[in-house]
Amino acid sequence: MRVNGLLEFVNRLGLARIAAMAVVAVLMLGFFAFLIMRASSPQMAPLYTGLSLEDSAAVVSELQSQNVAYEVRGEGDTVLVARDQITALRMSLAQSGLPQRGQVGYEIFDEQNTLGATSFVQNINNVRALEGELSRTISSLARIKSARVHLVLPQRELFRRERKDPTASIVLQVRGELTSAEIRAIQHLVASAIEGLTPTRVSVVDASGRLLASGAGGGEEAALAGDAEERTLGVENRLRARIEDLLANIVGAGRARVQVSAELDLNRLTRTSETFDPAGQVVRSTQTREVASAATGPGNSGQVSVSNELPGASETSGSSSAGTSETGSTAEETTNYEISKTTEVAMTEAGGIKRLSVAVVVDGLYAADAAGNSVYQPRGADELAQIMALVRSAVGFDAARGDQVEVANLQFAERPELTAAGTEGPGLLDFTRDDLIKGAEMIVTLLIALALVFFVMRPLLRRVLAPEAKPLPLPPSAELAAQPLIGEDFSHMPEEEEPRRPRVPTWMKDAKSMGETQARTLKTVGTLVDENPKQAALIVRDWLSNAA
Numbered sequence: 010m011r012v013n014g015l016l017e018f019v020n021r022l023g024l025a026r027i028a029a030m031a032v033v034a035v036l037m038l039g040f041f042a043f044l045i046m047r048a049s050s051p052q053m054a055p056l057y058t059g060l061s062l063e064d065s066a067a068v069v070s071e072l073q074s075q076n077v078a079y080e081v082r083g084e085g086d087t088v089l090v091a092r093d094q095i096t097a098l099r100m101s102l103a104q105s106g107l108p109q110r111g112q113v114g115y116e117i118f119d120e121q122n123t124l125g126a127t128s129f130v131q132n133i134n135n136v137r138a139l140e141g142e143l144s145r146t147i148s149s150l151a152r153i154k155s156a157r158v159h160l161v162l163p164q165r166e167l168f169r170r171e172r173k174d175p176t177a178s179i180v181l182q183v184r185g186e187l188t189s190a191e192i193r194a195i196q197h198l199v200a201s202a203i204e205g206l207t208p209t210r211v212s213v214v215d216a217s218g219r220l221l222a223s224g225a226g227g228g229e230e231a232a233l234a235g236d237a238e239e240r241t242l243g244v245e246n247r248l249r250a251r252i253e254d255l256l257a258n259i260v261g262a263g264r265a266r267v268q269v270s271a272e273l274d275l276n277r278l279t280r281t282s283e284t285f286d287p288a289g290q291v292v293r294s295t296q297t298r299e300v301a302s303a304a305t306g307p308g309n310s311g312q313v314s315v316s317n318e319l320p321g322a323s324e325t326s327g328s329s330s331a332g333t334s335e336t337g338s339t340a341e342e343t344t345n346y347e348i349s350k351t352t353e354v355a356m357t358e359a360g361g362i363k364r365l366s367v368a369v370v371v372d373g374l375y376a377a378d379a380a381g382n383s384v385y386q387p388r389g390a391d392e393l394a395q396i397m398a399l400v401r402s403a404v405g406f407d408a409a410r411g412d413q414v415e416v417a418n419l420q421f422a423e424r425p426e427l428t429a430a431g432t433e434g435p436g437l438l439d440f441t442r443d444d445l446i447k448g449a450e451m452i453v454t455l456l457i458a459l460a461l462v463f464f465v466m467r468p469l470l471r472r473v474l475a476p477e478a479k480p481l482p483l484p485p486s487a488e489l490a491a492q493p494l495i496g497e498d499f500s501h502m503p504e505e506e507e508p509r510r511p512r513v514p515t516w517m518k519d520a521k522s523m524g525e526t527q528a529r530t531l532k533t534v535g536t537l538v539d540e541n542p543k544q545a546a547l548i549v550r551d552w553l554s555n556a557a
Contacts, residue, residue, distance in 0.1 A: 040461060044454070051091035053080055056098060057108055058087045059154065064108035071105060072098070136160055143199055147179065152191060154182040160203065175206045176224065182216040189239050192221050237275050240360050245269045248404050252369065255403055259396065264372040264421070269404070272364040278357040289349035300339040365412040367404055371396060372421045388418045 056079070057068060065085045072079045072090070077098065080089040090098055102108070140158045147156040157180045163173040177199050181187070196208040212224025248269045256265040371393070374386040397416040406412050538545040 036461060040458065051078070051093070053089040054092040054095055056088045056090045056095055060086045060088065060108055062086075067107050068102060071102060071107060075101070132164075136162060139203070143202060146198065147181070147195060150191075150195075152184050152187060154184055156181050158199065162203070174210060175203055177203065177206060177211045178224065179211065179213045180216065181213065181221070187215075187221065196222060196224075237273070240275075241271055241273055244271045244273065244360075244362065248365075248367070251403055252367070252400055255399060256369070256371070256396070259399075260371055266370045268368045270366040271362060273359075274357075274361040274363045275359045276357075277359045278355075280353075280355045280357075282353045282355075284351040284353070286349040286351070291347045291349070293345045293347040295345070296343040298339075298341040298343075300341075301337070302339075303336040362405075362410070364410055365404055365406070365414075367400060367412075367414045369396070369400055369414070369416045371416065371418050373418055385420050387420075393418055 057064075060068065062085055065081070065088060068088050069079065069081065072088075075098075077090060077094065081087070082089060140160055143158040143160075144156045147153055147158070159178045161176045163175065165172045179195065179199065181195075192213055193208065195213060196211040199211050200206045200208040210224055211222065212220075213222040214220055248271070249267045252267045252269070253265060256267070257263075371388065373388055375383045376386055378384045393416050397414060400406075400416065401414050404412075404414070406414060
């Protein structure tokens, strides 16, 4: 009975309904299987991007050795792994020296046997290692995508006094535009790593072939000349930010505009002066010398006479006076003085401010009128004077330098929306990149589900659950005409009469009228069948089932 009931149920549903139910079931199972697999599968994120083919192959080989699931996208330059494994895998690959980005560093000496290597090979490997390490260091900067470094390190030949200076050339692939400060930073970075290399001997070119630094020398003066514009912009931006921050707390954020024009003194000056003070004398040393002398002799020792010249005469024979004596002393004093002296060396570095011009535009006030509309009101003269005094103090106003500060009160074209400080909180639209990706996936999944429900499942379910069409009722004349032809009750007939022989109804005495009635009936039935073929088929099916 159960089998017959099942077969009867299947026959009543029909092949089309069973197929529709199967399609709906398969789609539902597939959709939920997709959701389960999508939820259970790990979320993939880029491990490395912009890899060369060599680095990509090395990274993939290392991931395969660690049994880590990965995906390779693009032209092999992007490797994706599970998001929760990125940090651990990067540390593991860094320990293995990956990715190398097509560059060889100091690890080249770990892979070679230096026992039989010549000095030429060692020098070449040293240059390769230096170039690779510098390329890696430059590539680690925020604005640099990749870098290649070429070094020329001349060797001093024997018995030659001249020596050529080393040079370097760098090719950069950058994100956006590099400032002059960033270019000089790269030059100094490379020059500091090579002995005898100066920053002015480092040339820098970007990937498009544009010359960023010539590397043709020029000395420190050329570097200062190239730095003039950047110094000026730095001073102007610093002063503008200082003034805007000061005014934002007074008039509100976004309600003041500041422009600063600075003129810098880029001349370097060194002045040396010596000053002597005559009034500042100090005794340094004193030297005193005294000399005393004494002499004794005859009275006329100094006279010549005849008696003194005679033979046998003594020295005193002719002297008639007593002897004489002489004494004397000499005193000498030397005093040395130290005069005070002042030696002053004054150096004025380049970059001093020669003149400042500051222009400040402040928005007015807004108050609500009786109708609730916002009405502009200019600020008072006293308030503008206070703002000017604050701006002058902030920039270090000096009238002797010719500085100018102008403060104007004008209505802005667009009034900024004011929000109390500290009340705005985190914005509702402050999403991270991961949040945006997850939101996009959820939206796509929801759209697919809605499309599946409204365009596939709903029509199929409506067709499956639609009630069976009932047979159309025939007109009374048709029923009467069809009754003796289809199923007439012969129970009241005599047994000797043959049951298959049709019995002529009593009300049809006239053959002509019976034929016309049957013709009209057949015509009506044919019209109904043409207009409702499906319902006619259901009627015939019911007749066949009743006959069986």
